[in-house]
Amino acid sequence: MSQSRRPVIAGNWxxxxxxxxxxxxxxxxxxxxxxxxxxxxxxxxxTLLHSVHELVGETALGLGAQDCHYKDSGAFTGNxxxxxxxxxxxxxxxxxxxxxxxxHGETDADVQAKAKAAQQEDLVAIICVGETEAQRxxxxxxxxxxxxxxxxIPTDSTSENTVxxxxxxxxxxxxxxxxxxxxxxxxxxxxxxxASALGEDFAAATRILYGGSMKPGNASDLLAQxxxxxxxxxxxxxxxxxxxxxxxxxxx
Numbered sequence: 001m002s003q004s005r006r007p008v009i010a011g012n013w014x015x016x017x018x019x020x021x022x023x024x025x026x027x028x029x030x031x032x033x034x035x036x037x038x039x040x041x042x043x044x045x046x047t048l049l050h051s052v053h054e055l056v057g058e059t060a061l062g063l064g065a066q067d068c069h070y071k072d073s074g075a076f077t078g079n080x081x082x083x084x085x086x087x088x089x090x091x092x093x094x095x096x097x098x099x100x101x102x103x104h105g106e107t108d109a110d111v112q113a114k115a116k117a118a119q120q121e122d123l124v125a126i127i128c129v130g131e132t133e134a135q136r137x138x139x140x141x142x143x144x145x146x147x148x149x150x151x152x153i154p155t156d157s158t159s160e161n162t163v164x165x166x167x168x169x170x171x172x173x174x175x176x177x178x179x180x181x182x183x184x185x186x187x188x189x190x191x192x193x194x195a196s197a198l199g200e201d202f203a204a205a206t207r208i209l210y211g212g213s214m215k216p217g218n219a220s221d222l223l224a225q226x227x228x229x230x231x232x233x234x235x236x237x238x239x240x241x242x243x244x245x246x247x248x249x250x251x252x
Contacts, residue, residue, distance in 0.1 A: 007038035007223070008163055008207050008230035009247045010126060011237025012066065012094060015045060022048045026056055028240035033061035036247040038230060041092050042237065046080055053089025064092030064126065067100060070113035082114075082121040093118050094232070096128040096152055098169045108151025116154040119161045126163045126232065127152050128211065129190070133170035142189050149193040157198060159205035164190060165232040171212030172234060180221045180228075183210050187227035216242050219249035 017025060022044055033040045033056075041062035044052050053063055065088070069079040085093055095118065096111035115125040129148040131141045145166070153162065166186055171177050178186070187208050195203035210222050211232035222228055230250070236242040 002226065002229065005205065005207050005229045007250045008041060008209060009036075009038050009233065009243075009250065010041040010062075010064065010092065010094075010163075010165075010209065010230070011043060011233045011243055012097070012211075013042065013044045013237060014066070014099075014234060016238055017044060017048065019048065019051060023051060023055055025238065025240055026052045026061070029243060030056040030059040030061040032244050032247075033059055036244070037251040038247055040247055043092065043094055046088075049085070049088040049090060057089055062092055063090050064094060064124075065090050066094050066097070068093050068095070068114055068118055068123075070110070070117040072117070082118045082123055085118075086121045086123060090123065092124045092126055092163075094126045094128065094165075096148075098128060098130055098167055098172060102169075108148055111152040112154055115152065115157070115162075119154060119157065122161070124161050124163060125157075126165055126209070128165045128167050128232070130167040130169050130172075130211070136168065136170060141186065145186060145189060146193050149190060150197055153194075153197065155198065157202070159202055159207075163207045163209060164194070165209040165211045166190060167211030167232060175213055177213045177215075177218055177222075178210075180218075180225050183212075183222055184225035184227055187225065191227050214246060216245035216249070219246040223249055 043064040065085040068082045072083045095114045100106045118125045131144040207229040209230045209232045214231040215236045
């Protein structure tokens with residue numbers, strides 16, 4: 001991590017938690033959010049956003065959504081607009097997660113359009129990039145990442161409204177994790193691509209998170225890398241003790 005970039009630890013709850021469990025989890029995390037040396041964010045399912053905001057709205061805990069549409073309103077059954085997310089109390093939104101790209105067919109252009117719409121509503125877009133196992137085995141990791149960076153990030157993005165999350169698809173929910181050195185190599189490449197696309201100042205200031213099975217046991221080693229500025233946490237974010245342990249690893 002760089003001393004000039006404030007780390008972000010963001011929890012992606014995915015399609016988990018009903019109201020009682022979700023509020024209990026949010027309350028436990030919110031109680032410690034002001035005591036960690038990072039921006040702490042949770043991203044519950046859309047059904048819980050308003051209730052969680054009511055619970056944690058005045059605490060140091062940030063709130064994010066897991067996706068948004070690129071339009072503010074209209075005939076888009078089942079979708080949620082950036083304005084709706086903002087109205088529910090969110091400050092962040094995850095976009096381009098590998099599960100959205102794989103299961104919903106989202107392209108880089110889709111992700112870019114959503115990110116632009118989110119940024120226009122003063123939401124911080126957490127834009128995800130990452131390669132599959134087949135792409136990694138073929139030696140295409142850097143090429144895939146470069147294409148996703150160029151295609152997914154709006155050209156008028158700022159370091160204030162943009163966070164990048166590198167999530168090697170082969171390490172999501174599998175228990176496999178890139179070694180700290182492997183993760184750093186890709187994060188460094190991402191920063192170079194950001195500099196090429198949006199300038200050196202943008203690249204130097206933008207937070208890049210690691211999103212592949214970070215957990216309490218490996219968080220310190222990953223977060224010690226120069227270009228890893230936090231984590232996008234999946235399974236471990238559903239346990240408050242594990243999630244907070246990762247957040248506390250930031251300062252170690």
